[in-house]
Amino acid sequence: MSELRPRRAWWILILIGLLSLAAAAFLAFSPGFRLAPPTPFGETMQVELSAGTHAIYVTPSDRWGDIDCTGTIADGGDVQLRPDMTMQGLLVPEAWDAQGSFVTATAGNTALTCDGPVEGGRFTVGPIQSIFDIAGAAAVGVLAVVLLILGVILRLVRRRPRA
Structure with missing residues (x-):
C-alpha cells in the first residue's frame, strides 16, 4: 500500500x-x-486630503505637550485635533511621533500649521x-x-x- x-x-x-x-x-x-512631504514648524502645509480620519506626526517631539497644530479643512472648518492614546509613532522610513488625529468630512485642500519650542521641528500628515x-x-x-x-x-x- x-x-x-x-x-x-x-x-x-x-x-x-x-x-x-x-x-x-x-x-x-x-x-x-x-506621508505628505514634511514642513518646518511655523510654516503652513497645503495638502489635498480625502474624506476621513488623518493623523499629524511631528519630529522631533521632545516637548510633545508644547507643540500646537492648527488648520483649516476643505469645508472651511477648523481642524479639531484630538489626542489619541492608541496612536503610535512611525519608524520607517523616518521616526515620526503621533501628535493627534482629525476628521475631514469632505475631500479637498487642507491647510495645517504646527509650531512649538523645538529646534528644527517638522510636521507632516498621513494615515493613522x-x-x-x-x-x-x-x-x-x-x-x-x-x-x-x-x-x-x-x-x-x-x-x-x-x-
Missing part, C-alpha cells in the same frame, strides 16, 4: 510563511511611506497607525514565523533516510 503524505507540503508552508512575513511588514511600515494595527502586524508576523518553522521541520523530516 502506498503511504499517504504530502511530498511537498514543506515548500507550501514556507511560501505561505514568506507571504505572511511580507504582509506583516507591509501592515507595520506602509503608513510611513504614505494605531496600537491595534501594530498588534495585527505582530500577529501576522508570529503566524509567518510559525509557518516557516513548520516548513523547515517538514523539509528536514522528509530528508531523513528511512531505516
